[in-house]
Amino acid sequence: MSSTSKRGLSEFALIAKLFAPLATAKAAAGLKDDVAVLAENARSDLVLKTDAIVEGVHFLKDDPPETVARKALRVNLSDLAAKGADPVGYLMVLARPAHVTDKWLKAFSAGLKSDQQRFSLSLLGGDTVRMPGPLVIAITAIGRVPKDKAIRRWGAKPGDLVFVTGTIGDAGLGLELLKQKRRSPRGPIEKYRLPQPRLAFGRKLRGLASASIDVSDGLLQDLGHIADVSRVCVEIDAVRVPLSRALQTAWGRDERATLRAASAGDDYEIAFTCRPDRAARVRAAARAAKVPVTQIGEITRGKGVVLLDADGKKIPIGRKGYQHFG
């Protein structure tokens, strides 16, 4: 069970305490991953993930309906990508307030259609409910992986390298810009509105990555989940965290900017680990998928996430950064 509520320690601890004991099936793995992996047949497993977006929290009321639809779908596809799964279909709940017009919904469904074609999946069913509050879109995505090939959170081993796709923090900057009613730079705003699930690359990570997670709650926080369930320490070199030019211009390129970027949510990149002897294959796969990847650190014995400065000293991670899960 993941949380995008940014409530910090107490929320994670509460979820772990209240809901992990309910995950009794093998497929749920005690909620140590944020997907369920259900044995399908002798050749394949199904990967199941549910995630919701809320008006005023994960998107803004005046965001285009097409991008709201696509974001609702993509935040789930991003999880499938991180597990190396191919999309199959999705179910959707629309909790619809009175201000959502038929015209808005028409554009919304056009957004879904466009992404269904792009990512090869189908609507499988859904429910609309009346909503005396903000619009909520809850999607459950279903993917498929070859038998036992889902990339889990718990396979990281000391000595493994840590990679991340794309750049970090842009969506957080995009949200900040939108809240300031600014319309440029476009890059970060686009990144906030329309994440790019790394499905083609995720598929190539099967059998290559030792652990993987999609970066949705902030890089440091999400790497913390890998650290926890793999029972290792994730050491990140601050200077290696990939920041876009737009972000460096807006927030700077010092440690503080890095910490801010690595604590911002909504990146929907993949953070993953691999054995050093597989790094060349990982880089080749990234080139083939035309996805930038950056090695940002390595796995060591210990626990938690450590952010190191250029001298190898620990940078203090404040309360807004990484929050421990258990």
Added chain:
Amino acid sequence: MSSTSKRGLSEFALIAKLFAPLATAKAAAGLKDDVAVLAENARSDLVLKTDAIVEGVHFLKDDPPETVARKALRVNLSDLAAKGADPVGYLMVLARPAHVTDKWLKAFSAGLKSDQQRFSLSLLGGDTVRMPGPLVIAITAIGRVPKDKAIRRWGAKPGDLVFVTGTIGDAGLGLELLKQKRRSPRGPIEKYRLPQPRLAFGRKLRGLASASIDVSDGLLQDLGHIADVSRVCVEIDAVRVPLSRALQTAWGRDERATLRAASAGDDYEIAFTCRPDRAARVRAAARAAKVPVTQIGEITRGKGVVLLDADGKKIPIGRKGYQHFG
């Protein structure tokens, strides 16, 4: 895609127009059923259903958290029951407003635990999101049926008999009582707060029922879905619609009371059809499962739902009753 929004014709028409074309996969069957049926392996199919409940719409703010949790789960289990499926697991989105305390959530999770044990299923995953509005619980339930044995909406044939489990309208009365701050009679209030998914009986309907649906949006409206996709007319004898004593006391037992009961939502009973030569087996199955069933009508050539009085004359069904889907 079903709707519990009670918006009437335009909502259903809009959903049919906007979302049915997105249901391109065979498993979705063009949204003609309210579940997806996904081939699992040579022996079984998975049945997938998503349904949400919203504070102030499907439950009340001061409802006990245990029953809110159990209702959220059971409205989905009811769909599995109507399809003859056995529960496997569920994924859950909690959109959590600030007024939902940790204590409330603790009782909520205890409610889930109790029903998981009762109905033999496991939490598989979930997501919590911050919510600047009412509490929303969206659940996706996963069930399993023997290969090709899911009972669909479209198998009703002229001459088939129409049955319904339990009594109709009680949950609607229960909601009315709660809104009037009344605490008795208990029966209807319990029925509103805690539906009884007919899983044991639904399982026995495999191979017996020709079409089946769970009654969530009102008996007439839901039978309308069977009429539409089976391309038949569903003829109901008003006098046969089973009404509880509590409901007869509160609303009367005339045609108007029957129409009101058959238009109220939240029953979570199963309405189904079967060939006349299978009726004896249906009744035996109901006795074995200790579930009351009542034959309320039959399938004829034609379309839509017709409610007949004791003289065989059509009772006008107003706008609040049955709404056509397509």
